[in-house]
Amino acid sequence: MKLTIEREVLLKSLAHVQSVVERRTTIPILSNVRLDASDGRLRLTATDMNLTVAESVCASVLQAGATTTPAHMLHEIVRKLPEGGEVAFEPTEQVDRIVLRCGDGIFSLSCLPVEDFPADFNAELAHRFTIPAADLRRLIDKTRFAISHEETRYYLNGIYLHPVIEPKPLLRSVATDGHRLAQVDVSLPNGADSIPGVIVHRKAVTEIRKLIDDFDGEIACSLSDTMARLCFDSVNVTTKLIDGKFPDYGRVIPAANDKIMEFDGHGFMNVVDRVSTLATDRTRSVKLSLAPGELEVSAISPESGSASEKLPVLYDSDAMQIGFNARYLLELAGQLDGERISLAMNDAASPSIMRDPDDNHALFVLMPMRV
Amino acid sequence: MSDGFSRVAGPPEPRANSELIGHDEAENIFLDSWGKGRLAHAWLITGPAGIGKATLAFRLARRLLEKNAPQGDPRSVYRRVAAGSHADLFTLERPVDSQTGTRRGEITVEVARKVAPFLHLTPAEAGWRVVVIDGAEKMNRNAANAILKIVEEPPANTVILMTCEGRHKVLPTIRSRCQILALRPLDASLMSSWLCRHRPDLDPKQAMALAQISAGSPGNALRLVDAEGLGIYEEMLSLFANLPCLDTAAAHEFADRISSSRGEDSFRMFLELFASWLVRLIRVIATDDHSVTGLSEEDVLVNRLAARREGLDRWLNLWEKAVRLTAQTESFLLDRKQVLLSLFDCLEGDDPMNCNPNRF
Numbered sequence: 001m002k003l004t005i006e007r008e009v010l011l012k013s014l015a016h017v018q019s020v021v022e023r024r025t026t027i028p029i030l031s032n033v034r035l036d037a038s039d040g041r042l043r044l045t046a047t048d049m050n051l052t053v054a055e056s057v058c059a060s061v062l063q064a065g066a067t068t069t070p071a072h073m074l075h076e077i078v079r080k081l082p083e084g085g086e087v088a089f090e091p092t093e094q095v096d097r098i099v100l101r102c103g104d105g106i107f108s109l110s111c112l113p114v115e116d117f118p119a120d121f122n123a124e125l126a127h128r129f130t131i132p133a134a135d136l137r138r139l140i141d142k143t144r145f146a147i148s149h150e151e152t153r154y155y156l157n158g159i160y161l162h163p164v165i166e167p168k169p170l171l172r173s174v175a176t177d178g179h180r181l182a183q184v185d186v187s188l189p190n191g192a193d194s195i196p197g198v199i200v201h202r203k204a205v206t207e208i209r210k211l212i213d214d215f216d217g218e219i220a221c222s223l224s225d226t227m228a229r230l231c232f233d234s235v236n237v238t239t240k241l242i243d244g245k246f247p248d249y250g251r252v253i254p255a256a257n258d259k260i261m262e263f264d265g266h267g268f269m270n271v272v273d274r275v276s277t278l279a280t281d282r283t284r285s286v287k288l289s290l291a292p293g294e295l296e297v298s299a300i301s302p303e304s305g306s307a308s309e310k311l312p313v314l315y316d317s318d319a320m321q322i323g324f325n326a327r328y329l330l331e332l333a334g335q336l337d338g339e340r341i342s343l344a345m346n347d348a349a350s351p352s353i354m355r356d357p358d359d360n361h362a363l364f365v366l367m368p369m370r371v
Numbered sequence: 372m373s374d375g376f377s378r379v380a381g382p383p384e385p386r387a388n389s390e391l392i393g394h395d396e397a398e399n400i401f402l403d404s405w406g407k408g409r410l411a412h413a414w415l416i417t418g419p420a421g422i423g424k425a426t427l428a429f430r431l432a433r434r435l436l437e438k439n440a441p442q443g444d445p446r447s448v449y450r451r452v453a454a455g456s457h458a459d460l461f462t463l464e465r466p467v468d469s470q471t472g473t474r475r476g477e478i479t480v481e482v483a484r485k486v487a488p489f490l491h492l493t494p495a496e497a498g499w500r501v502v503v504i505d506g507a508e509k510m511n512r513n514a515a516n517a518i519l520k521i522v523e524e525p526p527a528n529t530v531i532l533m534t535c536e537g538r539h540k541v542l543p544t545i546r547s548r549c550q551i552l553a554l555r556p557l558d559a560s561l562m563s564s565w566l567c568r569h570r571p572d573l574d575p576k577q578a579m580a581l582a583q584i585s586a587g588s589p590g591n592a593l594r595l596v597d598a599e600g601l602g603i604y605e606e607m608l609s610l611f612a613n614l615p616c617l618d619t620a621a622a623h624e625f626a627d628r629i630s631s632s633r634g635e636d637s638f639r640m641f642l643e644l645f646a647s648w649l650v651r652l653i654r655v656i657a658t659d660d661h662s663v664t665g666l667s668e669e670d671v672l673v674n675r676l677a678a679r680r681e682g683l684d685r686w687l688n689l690w691e692k693a694v695r696l697t698a699q700t701e702s703f704l705l706d707r708k709q710v711l712l713s714l715f716d717c718l719e720g721d722d723p724m725n726c727n728p729n730r731f
Binding site for chain 1: 454488492
C-alpha cells in the first residue's frame with residue numbers, strides 16, 4: 001500500500017472512526033483501524049465487533065493494498081502533525097510495519113494482517129429508506145436520556161425505532177428506563193412503512209449521533225431484523241441490534257389524565273432547580289402542590305431543612321399534591337423546545353405526561369414518587 | 372487453556388489449531404445432533420489437560436460459524452477465529468493480569484459478565500452465536516453463577532462450549548444443563564506418530580514411550596519432551612529397579628538434583644510422573660492385567676511389584692499422599708527434598724524383609 005493524503009482529510013475521518021475502537025481490548029486486532037487503498041480512495045474501517053464505522057476519502061493511491069494499524073496511535077500522530085501537510089503511507093520491507101511520512105517526520109507503525117480483521121457487515125439488508133439528518137437527530141436527542149442502564153432488562157438498553165401507521169404514518173423512537181419514557185415522532189420516510197421495529201443499543205446511538213452532528217443532508221438507512229446500516233457523506237455505519245422484544249410501551253402512556261397544568265418552562269426549571277438544592281437524599285424528590293392558578297414546589301430534608309417556592313400556572317382542576325424526582329423533571333423539561341410546558345396528571349400515584357402544547361410529536365411520561 | 376501448556380512449542384494455540392487428532396467420535400456426536408436438528412445449547416467437553424478439549428471446542432465453533440459465513444469462505448472464518456475477531460464468537464478464559472502479563476488463576480465475574488451483553492445483541496452474520504468457555508473449572512463462584520443464568524435460559528441460535536478437566540469440577544447446576552462430551556485418552560500409536568511429526572528429533576521408541584506415559588494427552592506429551600520428562604522418567608525407573616529395596620545414596624543424590632532450586636519444573640514433572648506411574652501400577656494390581664505399558668523396564672518393575680500381592684490400599688494410600696504432597700508443596704512451601712524422601716520411604720513400605728538397613 002502506498003499513497004498520499006491531505007492531513008486534514010485523514011484527521012477528520014480518523015476522528016470519525018477511531019472513537020468506535022475500545023481502548024481496553026484484549027484482542028490486538030480490535031485496537032486497529034483497517035486501511036484499504038484502491039482507485040484513488042482510502043477507506044478507513046474501525047469496529048468493536050458490534051458496531052462498524054467505515055469512511056472512504058480521496059487520496060492519491062500509488063499502489064493499492066490494505067493493512068491494519070493501531071487506531072488511537074495513528075489518530076494521535078496525525079493530530080499532532082503540522083496543519084496543511086501531506087501524509088504519505090509507504091510499505092516497508094517488513095510485512096508487519098508501515099511507514100508514515102509527513103514533512104521530515106517518519107513514523108514506523110506496527111501492522112496486523114487484514115485477514116484477521118473482523119469481517120465487514122456487508123450483507124444486503126431488506127428494508128431501505130432515506131431520512132433527513134435533522135429528523136434522525138431529533139429522534140435520538142429527545143429520547144437517548146431515557147435509555148436504561150440496567151443490564152437485566154437489556155431490551156431497554158437502547159432506542160426502539162419503529163413505524164406507526166395509524167392514525168397517521170410516523171417514524172417513532174421510544175426509550176424508557178421504567179421511571180420515565182420518551183416518545184418522539186417524525187414523519188414516516190418513504191419505504192419505511194414495513195420496517196421491523198428495531199432496538200438500537202446505546203453505544204451505536206452515541207456514535208451515530210456524533211457522526212451526524214454536522215451533517216445536513218439525507219441519510220440512507222437500511223435495516224433488517226438483525227442489522228442496521230446508515231450511509232451518508234462517504235461514511236458507512238453498521239451495527240448489530242439488541243436481540244429482544246421492546247415492551248408494549250403504549251400501556252404505560254395514560255390516556256385519561258385530565259388534570260392539566262400549563263406553565264412557563266424556563267421559570268419552572270429554575271424553581272425546581274433552586275428548591276431541589278434542599279432535597280439532598282438519594283432520590284432528590286420534590287413535591288408539587290397544585291391549586292387553581294398556582295403551583296408550589298417544595299422539598300423537605302430531615303437534616304438540611306426545607307424549601308418552597310410558588311409560581312403562577314394555568315390550572316383549573318382540583319387541588320392535589322404529587323411528588324417527582326427533581327432530576328427527572330429537569331431532564332424532561334429540558335427536552336422540550338417551546339416556551340410552554342403542559343403536565344397532565346391523574347393522581348399522585350399514576351404516571352404523568354409532560355409535553356410541549358404546540359408539539360404533538362414528542363411526549364414524555366414520568367412516574368411520580370411518594371412524598 | 373491449562374497451566375503451562377500455553378508455553379509448549381509445537382502446535383498452535385487451540386483457537387488457531389486446525390489439526391485435531393483422535394477425537395472423531397466426540398466430534399461426530401456433536402455433528403450428528405446438529406444434523407438432526409437437536410443440537411444442545413450447552414456442551415461440556417471434559418478430559419485431562421492437553422488432550423485437545425479447547426482445540427475441539429474451537430473446531431466445533433468454526434463448523435457452526437462457517438455455516439453463517441455469507442461467502443461460505445471457511446478460510447476467512449478460520450483466520451478470524453484464530454485472531455479472536457469473529458463477531459459471533461465470544462471466548463471466556465482467565466483474564467491476563469495487566470501488571471504481570473500472565474493469566475490470572477481464575478475466571479472472574481467481571482469477565483464472565485461480558486457474555487450476557489454479547490448474547491443480548493443480534494448475530495453479525497445472521498446465524499449461530501458461539502460462546503467458548505475455556506477452563507470452566509476456573510470460574511470462581513460468582514462467575515459460575517453468572518454463566519448459570521445464561522445456561523438456564525439461553526437465547527435462540529446460541530451454543531455454549533465449555534471445556535473442563537473433570538465434569539465434577541463445575542457446578543452441578545451447570546453440569547446438569549450441558550451435554551457432556553468426554554474425550555478419551557489418545558491411542559498410543561496414533562499419538563507417537565503425531566509426536567514424531569511435531570518433534571522430528573524424537574526417535575520412534577522415545578515417541579512411543581512418551582505416548583504411553585503421558586496418559587494419552589498430546590499436550591502432556593509435548594510438555595514432557597520440553598521439560599526432559601523422559602529422562603526423569605528413565606532415572607526414576609532405574610532408581611526403583613530394585614524395589615522394595617532402594618539405594619539410599621542414589622535416592623539422596625536423585626532427590627538433591629530434582630529438588631534443586633533451579634529444578635522447579637523437574638520437581639513438578641517428577642511428582643506427576645510418579646503419580647501416573649502409581650496409577651498404572653494400581654491398575655495392573657486391580658485388574659490383574661499384566662499387559663501394561665509396553666515399556667520393557669516399567670513392565671518388569673510393575674509386574675514384579677504386582678506379583679508381591681501386597682494390598683491395593685498401600686499403593687492407593689501412596690498415590691493419595693503423592694497427590695496431596697504435590698498440592699501442599701506449593702501452598703505450604705514444603706522442603707522439596709524432604710517431600711521426595713518421604714515418598715521414597717513409603718515406597719519401601721514396612722516390609723520386614725526390607726534389605727535396606729539405612730531407612731530414611
